[in-house]
Structures are given as C-alpha cells and as structure tokens.
Amino acid sequence: MLFSKSFIYTLREDPKVAECLSHKYLLKGCFLHMVSSGIYSYLPLGLRVLDKINKIIQKHMNKSGAQQLLMSALQPMDIWKKTGRDKDLEEVMFKFKDRKDKELCLGPTHEELVTELARKYVRSYKQLPFILYQIQAKYRDEPRPRLGLMRSCEFIMKDAYSFDIDQQGLDENYAKMLTAYKAIFKECGVDFVVTEADSGVMGGDVSHEFMVGSEIGEDVLFCCQGCNKFFKQGKECPECKGSLTQQKMIEIGHIFKLGTKYSSVLDASVLDKEGKRKPIVMGCYGIGVSRLFPSIIEVNHDDKGIVWPKSVSPYDVSLVTLGGVAFDDAAQITHVLENSGIDVLFDDRDIAAGVKFNDAYLVGNPYILIMGKNYSKNNKIDIEVRKTEEKLSLSKEELANFFKKEYNI
C-alpha cells in the first residue's frame, strides 16, 4: 500500500476529545473516526486491525467446533417480552416502531434470538451439542459513553452460545470456550486474568470474566503481592496470606453458564433418549471485540505511538524512503515482500524524514524499513524493530530471510 494514496491522515497534535491513551492514538493515527459521542467509524487502518482480531477469534472458535452465523441486528420486541428482559434492558435499548407500528429494537445482545433458532430447528438430543457464534455490532443507549471504544453505543461483540442436553455437556463446552478464549487473548497480545464473576442481567449460576489490567479499567480486582493472583475481594490473599493491592481492570470477555433460563421460557427443548421433553442447557460467551481493540493498545504502546503485536498490526512493515531513493527500488522491495505474504505500508510521500518516522512510530507496525543513504551507497536496507528499537542493516537477500524467520514463512 502506498502511503500517498492511502486514507491515512495522521494528526500532529493530540485530539482534544481523547483522554485515554488508546483513544488518543486511534484518532491521531487515523484508525478511528468519531461520528458522535459513543459512535465510531473504523477507518481503513482500523479495519485492518479489526479484521485481524476477528480472524484470530474465528480461528480459535472454529477450532473448538463452534459455527459462525450472523443474526439480525434488528429484533422484534415481542420475544424480549417473553423473557421479561425488555424491562431489564429497557434503559439501554434503542427501541422504535416500523411503518406497521410493530415494535423493534436494535439488538443489545442475542440470547433471545439464538434461543429462538434452537426452538425452531432443534427437536432431538441427537442434534446436540452445538455452539453458534457471531461477530456483530450491538447497540446500547449508554447513559455515558466514554473512553472511545471502551464504552460506546454501537460496539462489536463476538457472542457465542452453546446448546447441550445436560449440565455435563454444558460443563464441557464451557471448558472448551474457556480454553479458546485464553488462546484468543494470548494471540492478540494482551495479558489477562480470569476471575469468577457475577452473572448480572445474563442470568445463570457460573460465570467467568476475562480482564486486562489498565488504569482506565472500570472494574477493580485485588492483586496479591505475594503470589500475583487476582481476587474480587480485598481481604488478605486466601492462597498465600499476602497483602492485596487494588488494580483497575478492563473487562474484555465474559462467559456464562446460563442453564435453562432462556430455553425453558422460550420453549427450546428436545426429546431425550427416553422420549422425555427437556429444555436445552445453554451457555453464552462474549468477547467485547471493540473493547479488546483499544485494550491491546493500552498494554502495547510507548510515548511515540502504538506498538502493535505482530498478530494484529495493520501492516507488517512500514517502508520509509529517504533522500531521493528511487521509487522503483522501494516498490520492488515492496513487491518481493508482499509476494511472500508480508503486508507493506510504503511511505512514498515527498516529505521530511522526521514526519515519516513519527508516522511510522504512531501507526505502530512491528517493523520499519528504511531505504536511504545506506541503500544508495551500500545497497543496504535498514530495519528498525518497533518494539525493541533494535536496528539492523541488511541486504535484499538477508531481508527476505529475516522476514521468513520472523513470520515463519
């Protein structure tokens, strides 16, 4: 991708509306556009990251046997009235009527709709178990949207739902999801902790939260100074009796054992081996994708900009040309790298070197290639590793090998 042709217009100064660091860098680096309070558009750069996060999620969800679908964001209100959650979620629902006066809402979550699917299609225990998931925008009329993507009115969620004949099946699927989630967050480059949590408005008895430590977090956990474990309560560490300190946390995932809360009310049931009708035992599993996104930045940055983990960076390489190095030479290097699967953002702009470097740091791709004097004189391409600030000078051949090693290709 040529920088000069890309829809990347970085800001020189910090945007006034952004208080927290992730939001600041997302706006400054042209990843995100604020449409209104709590409403954001993902710009091309941001969408590339979002796509990578989604691919990681899809990979691990599919591996666990879950099947992706896409349910409607528009939902009829009558199904919400059946479960009574029209009242529970009344405050945050975007509700309106269609031309026939039918009440609709923009889905704040999808337990009702997915349970309805099970009711319609599933009749026998033989069809169980299965897990369905989707990655989709959810809508909540937040009283106070804040911190950019952290709390917004339109946000992207990965929501999964498991369907089992009994509690044992649910336990197995729940364990599978727990494993998948750990793999997802690890691959996305965030350090997280898993805690037992309240089920809240979702219902059910068991639930776990996935949290990332950050000053902008809205939840609080207590971290043991002795064994480094996290707890909900602030008394002394139950494991090693060490002292506990408060740590603010961002909730990026939450999984629930729902049981039959929805299936019994909405009549999603199957016949078991004995021919007896049983409500399906359900679990639900959420990842706040649009919250995970800035969380990655909160824990991967420096004072120059974002330091994307390789797994989710918008491009693999920022290529910077300096001092009148021929466009064709740099374009050729770009082609070679792209042919081996390395995404390159080639900064071909005719501007001061400092601007190019600072934009490269801000945008945060893992590697910065520099073609300048060292290329014109010695045919060497300089590499700067964004994270470690390590610097190398390589020939074209060495460069190809370098990336083969770095990306296992």
Added chain:
RNA sequence: CGGGAAGUAGCGCAGCUCGGCUAGCGCGCUUGGUUCGGGAUCAAGAGGUCGUGGGUUCAAAUCCCACCUUCCCGACCA
C-alpha cells in the same frame, strides 16, 4: 440523571475579565523555489454564519438568558 469543564478555519489554540474585530497565531492545505537520515526553509495564496437561538447596546467572539454538542468525575453497565 447529579457534579465539573469546554465549544473561535481541517487540527491545536489566543482573544472574552475591561464590548470598538475588517477576528488572529501555530500546524496542516494550494502554487512555485531551495532543501532532503529524524515534525526544514523562502515567497505567494485558499480557508471562519466565533456551537445555535434570543436579548442588551450606536456597536457583541466579548455582557445577559435559553438551548445544543463534546469531554471528565459519579450513578449505571460489556
């Protein structure tokens, strides 16, 4: 929804206390020149209903009232 802060060019701001504005600065943008390994420089330009509506006044960015928007803290929540 309570409490606080802010709205002046694309971005960041000054001006407001004490009304005199034909509204300014930095960056960015356009054209041309010189530069060219770390936010260069010279010259010439373009760009504004000072958030909106009302009021006071000879005169309002500036004073008064109402509203809107945004941010932060709280309550609430993924």
